[in-house]
Amino acid sequence: MSKSNIIAIASPPASEFDVDAVRHQRFKVYTAKQLDQIPQLQQLSAEQRFEMQVVASVLPFRVNQYVIDELIDWHQVPADPIFQLTFPQRGMLKPEHYDRVAEAMRSELPAAELKALISEIRAELNPHPAGQLEHNIPMLDGEVVEGLQHKYRETVLFFPSSGQVCHSYCTFCFRWAQFVGDKDLKIAARESNQLQDYLRAHPEVTDVLVTGGDPLVMKTRNLRAYLEPLLSEEFDHIRTIRIGSKALTFWPQRVVTDDDAEDLLALFREIQAAGKHLALMAHYNHWQELEPAIAREAIRRIRETGAQIRAQGPLLANINDDAEVWARLWQTQVELGIIPYYMFVERDTGARHYFEVPLVKAWQIYRDAMQQVSGIARTARGPSMSSHPGKVEIQGVTEINGEKVIALRMIQGRNPDWVQRPFFAKYNEDATWLNHLEPAFGEERFFFDD
Numbered sequence: 001m002s003k004s005n006i007i008a009i010a011s012p013p014a015s016e017f018d019v020d021a022v023r024h025q026r027f028k029v030y031t032a033k034q035l036d037q038i039p040q041l042q043q044l045s046a047e048q049r050f051e052m053q054v055v056a057s058v059l060p061f062r063v064n065q066y067v068i069d070e071l072i073d074w075h076q077v078p079a080d081p082i083f084q085l086t087f088p089q090r091g092m093l094k095p096e097h098y099d100r101v102a103e104a105m106r107s108e109l110p111a112a113e114l115k116a117l118i119s120e121i122r123a124e125l126n127p128h129p130a131g132q133l134e135h136n137i138p139m140l141d142g143e144v145v146e147g148l149q150h151k152y153r154e155t156v157l158f159f160p161s162s163g164q165v166c167h168s169y170c171t172f173c174f175r176w177a178q179f180v181g182d183k184d185l186k187i188a189a190r191e192s193n194q195l196q197d198y199l200r201a202h203p204e205v206t207d208v209l210v211t212g213g214d215p216l217v218m219k220t221r222n223l224r225a226y227l228e229p230l231l232s233e234e235f236d237h238i239r240t241i242r243i244g245s246k247a248l249t250f251w252p253q254r255v256v257t258d259d260d261a262e263d264l265l266a267l268f269r270e271i272q273a274a275g276k277h278l279a280l281m282a283h284y285n286h287w288q289e290l291e292p293a294i295a296r297e298a299i300r301r302i303r304e305t306g307a308q309i310r311a312q313g314p315l316l317a318n319i320n321d322d323a324e325v326w327a328r329l330w331q332t333q334v335e336l337g338i339i340p341y342y343m344f345v346e347r348d349t350g351a352r353h354y355f356e357v358p359l360v361k362a363w364q365i366y367r368d369a370m371q372q373v374s375g376i377a378r379t380a381r382g383p384s385m386s387s388h389p390g391k392v393e394i395q396g397v398t399e400i401n402g403e404k405v406i407a408l409r410m411i412q413g414r415n416p417d418w419v420q421r422p423f424f425a426k427y428n429e430d431a432t433w434l435n436h437l438e439p440a441f442g443e444e445r446f447f448f449d450d
């Protein structure tokens with residue numbers, strides 16, 4: 001091997017991305033009150049804009065100019081997947097809910113009454129799926145530790161208080177209740193001390209998953225205050241730090257042009273220098289999110305620190321219920337150095353009726369997409385339901401002793417002994433969640449039922 005070859009291997013090609021050209025771009029953020037100020041929406045009818053106002057008064061809405069200008073193809077609106085992913089659509093409220101709010105807004109109901117109506121409707125949308133407020137709440141010395149969830153033995157979820165918003169909101173978000181300003185609905189930690197105390201008392205925990213909202217909304221110095229203490233020797237049992245984020249889609253500027261972008265990448269390097277695995281759990285739903293040059297530059301920069309990017313996201317009607325979309329998403333991810341990790345089933349909350357896909361159909365889409373890519377891109381587990389007993393994967397439809405059944409597998413369980421147990425449900429073409437399924441073979445209950 002010649003010397004020049006060795007040099008070529010040692011130093012990856014420099015980025016061709018022109019950071020200075022975009023460094024001073026400013027991007028507005030729009031919330032429900034500013035919907036009417038979005039220039040591109042002027043192409044829609046007054047009726048459509050009113051529908052958006054109605055839905056945005058119940059479900060959270062927030063979108064930034066980057067998403068509007070770079071991710072949405074406005075010639076394809078309203079069918080454009082990223083438009084559906086960020087902008088309220090009439091069908092996202094059930095007709096009876098929609099009609100009540102629309103009528104209230106048209107007749108200019110007093111603000112207090114409108115507010116009460118909206119709260120009532122939100123409460124009917126199952127704001128805390130899988131019993132999130134009552135279960136998985138960690139205790140320490142007989143007291144509730146706020147801002148943590150501990151459901152699966154090895155992994156603690158941490159919700160830092162300053163990371164409980166996002167750069168834009170997803171219309172299908174299962175954590176939507178956190179963003180509508182209802183204090184009771186929020187889960188957030190005030191301090192990192194509580195996290196440390198809890199982890200000290202739990203040597204069985206190997207993974208900390210920082211989540212939200214989006215922790216990458218935080219300034220680096222705040223994120224650092226939470227993560228740096230975990231690098232000390234007493235937390236040697238923490239082997240992996242995961243950061244759940246959709247910043248690579250909604251705000252790739254976070255690691256490219258933000259003032260503290262370099263500092264964030266330095267923090268990523270420090271975590272790994274301390275011997276830990278760092279995984280950015282990136283939320284992706286569509287290959288369109290991976291197209292802008294700055295999105296690819298952000299991925300390149302994170303990969304350069306040695307951190308791994310793993311991709312996860314739900315399968316959704318009106319956005320990505322199409323095997324071609326998933327095959328292209330996974331293939332593009334692999335080419336950009338991202339590892340496909342989970343395909344989720346849309347959870348039973350919020351605008352669920354608008355996005356849900358029957359479990360059997362979800363599995364067909366998954367399988368069809370898998371068949372279009374090589375084994376390298378077949379690493380996403382799923383379709384997986386994050387249900388109360390655990391994460392349940394639909395493995396397929398088959399026939400056993402003449403009975404048509406759905407084969408399932410518990411890939412993560414609140415009881416560690418349940419992990420990787422296969423089980424079977426009666427075939428049901430319409431079921432969209434675990435509670436719609438019944439045990440096969442005439443059995444009374446599933447193994448995890450009390």
Ligand SMILES: *Cc1c(COP(=O)(O)O)cnc(C)c1O
Nearest residue numbers: 149151152155157386391411412
């Ligand atoms: C998915 C999930 C995890 C992580 O599970 P892995 O299989 O390790 O990715 C941890 N806690 C909760 C509550 C989860 O839903």
